[in-house]
Amino acid sequence: MMTLRSLTVNKSVPFLKRFYTTCFRIWSAPSERYQYSALPSLTCLKPTLCLLTCSKRPARHVFSCSNGSLLWSHKGFHRNVVTSSSHIAQQVKEFKDVPGPEGLSQWPVIGTVLNFKPFTNYTVWTLHLFFSSLIDQYGPIVRFQFAGPTVLLSDPRDAEILFQNEGRYPNRPPIDLGDLYCKRNNLHGGFNELQGEDWYALRSPANKRLLKPGSATHYLEQQNEVAKDLVGVLKKGPLSAEELADTFFKYASESIAVVCFNARLGFLEPPSRRSADTERFSQASLKHFQLLMHSVTGESVAHRFYRNKTYREFEDTCNVMNEITDKYLHKAIAEVQFKKQEKSFDPNEPNLLYSFLSDSTLNYSRIKVIMNNLYNGGTDSTAKNLMVLLFNLARNQDKQQKLYEEIQTVLGPEQPLTKDALAIMPYLKACLRESFRLINPTALSALRVLHHDTVIRGYRIPSGVAVAYSTHKSSRENFVDPERYVPERWLRGPKQRREEESHILANIPFGYGARGCLGRWFAEQEIYLATVKILQNLQVHVHPDSQNTKFGYAIFVEPDKPIQFLFTRRETADKTCVR
Numbered sequence: 001m002m003t004l005r006s007l008t009v010n011k012s013v014p015f016l017k018r019f020y021t022t023c024f025r026i027w028s029a030p031s032e033r034y035q036y037s038a039l040p041s042l043t044c045l046k047p048t049l050c051l052l053t054c055s056k057r058p059a060r061h062v063f064s065c066s067n068g069s070l071l072w073s074h075k076g077f078h079r080n081v082v083t084s085s086s087h088i089a090q091q092v093k094e095f096k097d098v099p100g101p102e103g104l105s106q107w108p109v110i111g112t113v114l115n116f117k118p119f120t121n122y123t124v125w126t127l128h129l130f131f132s133s134l135i136d137q138y139g140p141i142v143r144f145q146f147a148g149p150t151v152l153l154s155d156p157r158d159a160e161i162l163f164q165n166e167g168r169y170p171n172r173p174p175i176d177l178g179d180l181y182c183k184r185n186n187l188h189g190g191f192n193e194l195q196g197e198d199w200y201a202l203r204s205p206a207n208k209r210l211l212k213p214g215s216a217t218h219y220l221e222q223q224n225e226v227a228k229d230l231v232g233v234l235k236k237g238p239l240s241a242e243e244l245a246d247t248f249f250k251y252a253s254e255s256i257a258v259v260c261f262n263a264r265l266g267f268l269e270p271p272s273r274r275s276a277d278t279e280r281f282s283q284a285s286l287k288h289f290q291l292l293m294h295s296v297t298g299e300s301v302a303h304r305f306y307r308n309k310t311y312r313e314f315e316d317t318c319n320v321m322n323e324i325t326d327k328y329l330h331k332a333i334a335e336v337q338f339k340k341q342e343k344s345f346d347p348n349e350p351n352l353l354y355s356f357l358s359d360s361t362l363n364y365s366r367i368k369v370i371m372n373n374l375y376n377g378g379t380d381s382t383a384k385n386l387m388v389l390l391f392n393l394a395r396n397q398d399k400q401q402k403l404y405e406e407i408q409t410v411l412g413p414e415q416p417l418t419k420d421a422l423a424i425m426p427y428l429k430a431c432l433r434e435s436f437r438l439i440n441p442t443a444l445s446a447l448r449v450l451h452h453d454t455v456i457r458g459y460r461i462p463s464g465v466a467v468a469y470s471t472h473k474s475s476r477e478n479f480v481d482p483e484r485y486v487p488e489r490w491l492r493g494p495k496q497r498r499e500e501e502s503h504i505l506a507n508i509p510f511g512y513g514a515r516g517c518l519g520r521w522f523a524e525q526e527i528y529l530a531t532v533k534i535l536q537n538l539q540v541h542v543h544p545d546s547q548n549t550k551f552g553y554a555i556f557v558e559p560d561k562p563i564q565f566l567f568t569r570r571e572t573a574d575k576t577c578v579r
């Protein structure tokens with residue numbers, strides 16, 4: 001028995017007209033154009049057929065049926081058509097038929113172990129290359145063992161089906177160290193740990209605040225001050241590659257702290273001027289990430305069974321961060337109370353922390369988890385991707401010059417970045433978008449555990465199976481000259497490049513769907529701010545030793561060794577901050 005779940009209609013086109021036009025197009029098109037052909041069900045006029053959206057975005061399926069779905073994307077019918085008809089269901093191949101390594105490689109546990117060193121050359125750090133090798137060997141859909149039966153996809157059209165079927169509460173497995181900490185201490189889990197309705201209860205109040213237009217631009221002015229401090233530190237130089245990586249981490253931490261704690265924590269201050277709390281917080285959050293990486297890369301496994309050293313250290317970092325978060329939240333609570341007494345409190349407060357604190361449906365522990373998660377989500381991620389952008393600009397001086405000229409035209413040598421200025425800086429946005437594409441995946445996370453059986457590429461993938469999407473592959477296969485850094489491919493205009501036609505899921509640095517990144521506007525804004533301020537003052541180069549830096553993945557993208565950037569002062573052309 002099939003059930004209809006959803007109907008999305010593009011209101012600009014009369015529904016019936018679209019319906020009949022589309023039926024005609026399916027009927028009359030050659031069947032080999034369909035990867036998952038709906039033709040038989042249509043020619044038999046099976047009324048279980050379902051449709052359509054003409055939206056410019058990937059199709060929200062109009063009808064989605066419990067035993068499959070029929071989709072139509074903006075690219076046309078040949079893109080994504082999965083049938084839901086029971087007639088077609090008989091042609092669907094079984095999970096066991098999905099191509100992939102055979103024999104011991106499909107055994108639980110052993111299969112996973114065999115994928116990595118010493119049995120192959122791969123580690124979690126080179127997971128993207130391992131995924132690519134599977135795709136090269138077996139094709140665009142692969143069945144393999146990765147902590148359980150897993151399917152790997154590389155075609156954005158298949159990813160579209162995956163995301164269409166992720167449901168209201170997409171399931172992305174947590175990093176076990178964070179999950180264990182919450183469980184062992186009986187604490188409320190965060191975005192990464194929770195699933196189902198519990199996750200949604202946390203995510204929904206955050207969505208409405210963080211993903212609404214203008215949520216990030218409210219902080220432009222304050223975060224611009226942080227960017228200025230960053231440039232101050234860079235100008236003082238010289239900084240070693242390690243110090244530089246640390247400085248970018250501090251920049252991202254300071255910048256997101258403005259949002260999460262309504263305060264400048266002083267991470268970029270010289271050590272003598274940093275408060276003891278700031279120092280502890282800075283060290284704890286850096287260590288926190290390193291330990292999470294140990295868990296992800298499999299360097300630590302024993303913490304799953306007992307409180308080993310890694311786990312105890314991790315618990316310490318969480319405790320420090322919780323303690324300092326408490327201080328800032330209590331301060332903000334007092335401010336909100338004061339504003340309320342003074343009757344100066346705006347119920348539509350654009351300030352995120354105040355807005356959360358004045359929401360009577362959220363208790364203190366939830367707000368604390370949200371703020372802590374946003375803070376942690378916004379440090380390493382932004383810092384690493386900022387460095388990747390600078391690396392790309394340094395290695396492509398012509399692009400850097402072009403961006404510099406855009407900055408000079410719109411802002412001149414000193415003006416801060418504003419919302420209006422951002423709206424007329426397409427090259428800045430294109431530079432970041434292209435940097436994301438070239439480094440894809442930005443994070444190890446394009447993974448969903450299926451809630452129900454789903455037909456992908458003609459195979460029925462059972463519920464409970466994890467499906468990963470190799471954005472490394474998709475961000476190369478769908479672009480011309482993929483290894484080159486070409487921001488122009490994202491510019492609109494008369495000379496619009498072919499890439500503009502690429503599938504929207506071919507480049508998804510912030511994930512996709514209901515569980516996509518919550519902080520994407522903040523991340524982009526902070527990277528823009530730093531890049532603009534740096535280029536207004538300095539020209540960026542990389543030391544010859546860092547020219548061939550390779551990138552891998554722990555949680556976020558990571559260089560194989562810290563990058564030695566060289567900065568030249570624009571006014572004096574004197575390489576002061578050089579190492």
Ligand code: HEM
Nearest residue numbers: 191377378381382385442510511512515516517518519523
């Ligand atoms: C360039 C920087 C960043 C990148 C590349 C990035 C990337 C991602 C990705 C790929 C995901 C998983 C999405 C999915 O599964 O579909 C994610 C999740 C998340 N990100 Fe980001 N992120 C960045 C910055 C930030 C910032 C600044 C914040 C906080 C303000 C943040 C908060 C989060 C949170 C809370 C989640 C978990 C969402 C959930 O499971 O509901 N991220 N991010």
